[in-house]
Amino acid sequence: MQQHVKIPQDRIGVLIGEGGETMRRIENRAGVRLDIDSENGSVAIEQVGDPVDALKGPDIVQAIGRGFPPEDALTLLDDEMRMFDLIDIDAAARNKRDRKRKKGRLIGEDGRTRELMEELTGASVVIYGSTLGVIGGPEQVQIVREAAERLLDGAPHGSVYAFLERKHNELKRKGMDYHRYPGGT
Template identity: 80%
Template structure:
């Protein structure tokens, strides 16, 4: 049994309309979820395949960090799918700097975040003080590196060039993209 704590405002997303999302996660990840909607604590118990069950806490964590349930469930697509978090707060000096850093990651009209997704192949969500990434190891690595470059103050143009280069490398190496059409979660600015 594992325990994950998620923000109050994400509990409804985890449960879904009439418990639909919760039941889908339980069925696909072969786990049982016990959600305490008072404090955001979620107990996750594996009830089937232990390998699939290991992804249960990651799926709950991903939804808690702003991903749409469909994107979080991509973690079950294959053993190579990863969920990673970049702590924006750790790269910020204060609350104003946190907002500035989030703005750099999101970009004008969300364009930087969109390019990060398009060129890395990973799903990227900015929520609260974190940037979440779901994808294969090379996709996650490209998105994480781009985010860290931006947080370290690199010009957007340099980051876009880096992403273009990585995109072309992955294409050249025959890396398959695991994006699902229209399956992009929003961000909380």
């Protein structure tokens, strides 16, 4: 089985890595073979190993393409519940100027809003181009998605921070108190 993912031109080098090191790491850990067309950013992903791990191959490639460091993208293989989600900022914007404003709301002053999403959920959060990407467990991803959607809809930052704090406390009560999944940082 072969799947195709397209990534931005400026992320191809990150996907390949120095001397092809990152590409080989992905291939070995996920049980896939990557065929990267550096001209157009198209990546063919073919299963060659464990089918369960290979299913995460396209998400790993797409996560790297959307700005995640390879180490974070590879954590998708650490736990079968770990997932990658993408929020399209363009879909919530009326025009270029509105997209820039909404992207700024998600980033926050000096990156503080994005950092709080990470700190209070334990998920990895990256804003790249016109997308917000999340890697984490299902609950973590859902919390970040809901916080991002509230911000994109114009909710005040304070109310979104309060929502994140409330959800953080719920995660703690459930015994899911980790700073960065898994193991914390």
